[in-house]
Amino acid sequence: MDFDQPEASSSTRGRSNVLYVPETTYDAQPQPAFQYRSIAHADPVICIDNGSSSWRAGFSTQSTPYIDRPNVVAKYKERKQGRNIMLFGRDIEADANSRSNGRSVFDGDLLVHGDVLESALDFTFLTLGIDTARIEHPIVMTERLANPLFTRALTSELLFEMYNAPSVTYGIDSLFAFSRQKHSDGLAISMGHNATTVIPVVNGRGILSRSKRIPLGGVNMSELLLKLAQLKYPTFPLKVTIPQATFMARETCYFSTDYEAELRTLENPATLSAMTKIIEFPFTVPDVVEKTDAELAAQSEKRKEHGRRLQEMQKTQRAEKLAEKISALEIYRNILLQRSLLAPDDFLDLVLSETDFESEAELEAWVKKTDADIKRKQKKDAGEDAEPEEDPVFPMVDRPDEELNEDELREKRRQRLMKAGWEARVKVREEKERAKERRLEDERKEEEARLADPESWAKRLRLEQEAVMLRMESRKKTKSQRKDRKSAAAQSRMKTIANLAAEDKVVNTKKRKKGDDDDGFGKDDSDWAVYREVGGEEDSDAEEDDLTTLQSIESRLLQHDTTFTEDDTMVGRAQVKNALINAFVRGGAADRFDPTDLRQSYQLHLNVERIRVPEAYFQPAMFGVDSAGLGEVAGWLLNGFEEEQRRKMMQCIFVTGGASSIPNFIPRLRNALTPVLPFRAPLKIVSSWDGGDPKLEAWKGMASWSVTDEAKAARVSREEYMEHGADWIKEHAWGNPVM
Missing domain, CATH: 3.90.640.10 (ATPase, substrate binding domain, subdomain 4)
Known part of the structure; x- marks a missing residue:
């Protein structure tokens, strides 16, 4: 390519x-047809550079090829109108159907598809303005180095049998390009689409027996x-x-x-x-609809209105629930008022039948609690400050069991549980308050320390950051070592498993019965670390705590320490490291x-x-790729000649092809050749004759050579083709020899 x-x-x-x-x-x-009549009187030669990547064609009287397109053809049937379509070159990119049907004349570096070549020739002759059944101009076409006879025969058959061409001549593209040089000795290096060839030229003739091909x-x-x-x-x-x-x-x-x-x-x-x-x-950037200020204001007002409706709905629901509680409270209060009018057993039967409570005490406790909740909510709705919550009273907890009957004993057990729950909640609440006070005190002290000595404060936090990151790194390292059975961490884990298996007592998986011996495992928190060690799992809680602590430290340092940057954080250090x-x-x-x-x-x-x-x-x-490099091949070829001949050839190392236009190619080739050639021997590397495009050198050389006497003598006429067959060729300085 x-x-x-x-x-x-x-x-x-x-x-x-x-x-x-x-x-x-x-x-x-579309490419317009050439004005054929303007050059018909000059009897020019049709020059075709049939490259595996590009197809270049034109008349020898032109300075550049009129057609320069990719050597690809697409033939398919158009569905809408039912027409057969043939596209050539870059036109196959018109749609997906044509792209999927694109075919090249070549398979690798070998011309095998005659039908595709026929389509390319049809396009060429029509574009050049030749619409007659017979081609009246000689044709010169390029071919590969050591081109097989069957591919040349395929091309000759098309040109002579289908287009009635008067004569055809074939030549190697890189040698045609070299023919434009002033030197008659040198190297012709062609950096083609599928291969790179190096051909030595001696006395104005390619020495194909010493040529080399690199499959790259x-x-x-x-x-x-x-x-x-x-x-x-x-x-x-x-x-x-x-x-x-x-x-x-x-x-x-x-x-x-x-x-x-x-x-x-x-x-x-x-x-x-x-x-x-x-x-x-x-x-494709997703479409983002930008709204006007009026639309944004209307949308904001709509959200506010929706929020107000939700608040009103919630307020209505709270009022309904409060009314239901008040109604239920009145009913249960009326039941409690009948306590003085009935016997204890009859009143208990009334409570069990009319309510969901199991005792008189439960009913009384619910009435008291609900009454306090209703008063608190009513004051809150009225905007008044709520009264502090009264501590619950558990009168039966302190009474001896001997003074209580069976119902009162049940009530005492219930109140004992309620008291334990209340005390636990109070303890948790007090602990939260103390933790909050400690946190506020720590923040105050830290702020005072930061203001008093910012450098010491920052240094202390940096040391804490280092300690946390060291713990996290150590934990990660231990986790990775457990995957290696020869590491110390893995061997320690196996030792723990072996010690557990060697214990005299065997753990009974069934439910332990009352009176069985208890080994006491689990009473100490360190016992549960055995499971983590044996299982090889890291302590996720400690990892999460360290990560939270690290984020807090780094956020404070980023906020107050100007010398601490994103690159100093754990993430930043990892990125700098990588x-x-x-x-x-x-x-x-x-x-x-x-x-x-x-x-x-x-x-x-x-x-x-x-x-x-x-x-x-x-x-x-x-x-x-099992091949020597371009520098080695070119140096080996040059060193294979005698000193005088090598000196002449070193004055014209000619490179052509699309890849030769890559920057620094000539200096790179010079650096590769200088160590393998004689010391301080003059070396000249060129890529074009007049500073033109290296990719067009083959066609320009072919166009210049096609009108010479040597080219006329090398033409194979149609009569010679009919007499000797498609394998008949005439040797010349820039073509393949008879094989």
Whole structure:
């Protein structure tokens, strides 16, 4: 894949290190047909650069190819109108149906799909304005290094049989590009879509017997960057495509002139952050309806009105409940008034039959309590201060059992329980009051200490923070050690289990009967620590208490100590400790990652990947490719020639292809070749003849060569094709030899 696809420019939108991935690469403007009549009299040659990534075609009289599109074809039937549609190049991005039907002429680096090639040729000739049944112009087309005969035969059959071309010539793209150079000796390096080739050129002719091929190209770089991004961000919300990965590689990657040395500098989080590029993908912001001031005021008034209605409803419900209590109180008071008129047994029968109480004392206690509650609520509704609650009286608790009958004994037991509950509640209330007073006193003393000596106060709190964090770290360390059976914590746990199993007394799982011996386990709180130790569970209560204490200490220090910052907190220390990881994943941004921020969720941060991906050309083994690097291959080829011939070739190391436009490529190749070549030998590396686009060098060289006498002599005519067959070719300086 050439590093010029998709066509889109990055935007900065406020931050220089942010690149915005375009939403689409589709160009809605159709390519107009060429004015064929304007050049028909010149009898030009049709030049076609059939690359595995890009298809470039035009007439030899043109300075640049008229057609420059991705080499992809989509053929499908349009459902609405029932028409057969054929799209070529970037037009297949028109909709999902065309994208799913896109096909390339090549399978890897091998041309195999003749029907797709036919569609590409149809588009080419029609766009060039040739609408006749016969092609009247010679055709020159590129092919791969060591191209198999069957692929050349497939192309020749289409051009001669279907389009009646007068003649066809094939040549290697990188050699066509080299033909534009002034030197007749050198190396032709082509950094293609699926492979990189290195061909030595001697006396103006490619020496294909010494050529080398590295199975690594632009598409592998895009796939590698995509895999690294997926590994780095496994939960990324979008599916990143190969064209988008190519865009990221083209816009962010560069060759490191000294890869190992630059990697060592990236151990510094600041350096890693400085080289980070943020890639932001398009996302849809949820629509937020902004209301006017009048609408907000109306909404606020509506909420207030709703609150008033709820208050009125609650007030009505409280009044109804109070009325029910008053009614029930009157009924039970009338029952109590009959106590003096009836015998004790008859009155007890009346209480049991007319009420839900089991004794006269319960009824009397309820009447007294309810009467006090009603008076308190009535005073509260009237806005008066409530009278302090009277302490309950339990008269029968102090009376001896000998003086009481059976009913009074039951009442005494009930009052004893009520008194115990009352005393427990009073004790808890008093303890809360004392705790509140102690807390207020501690806060007052701490505030006085802070105002009297702020430095000592801050130092003491910092020591407390250190102690708490040390406990938490020790607890975490112990928990992790328990997973290792050879650790001291795990061995101590096993020792405890062994001691429990070796005890003489066996725990009976059945319910202990009265009179059985009790071992006394559980009376001491330390006994229950055995279960935590054996179970290997950390004390969650202690962890929670330490966390609460730590948060309180850090909040006070942040509020009053100007030297204490977010980086000094436990969370801040962890982030500083992991600054390198933070710089690698999030670029070491000053703003911490916020999962609720939609923009941050759609961002990728590329840093090490920017130099790691291109380095695959020089160290393919890093990514599982069993091949020597580009520097080794080029150096080995140059050293295989005699000294004088090598000196000539070193004056023209020519590189072409889309990946050769990646920044720092020529310095990186120079640094790789210099150690393996003779000391201080002159070395010249170029990427284009006149400072033009390296990706167009093959087509321009082909167009210039196609009108030479050598090109005319190398043409295979239609008559020769009919006589000798599709395997017949004529050798020339820039083509494949007869195999």
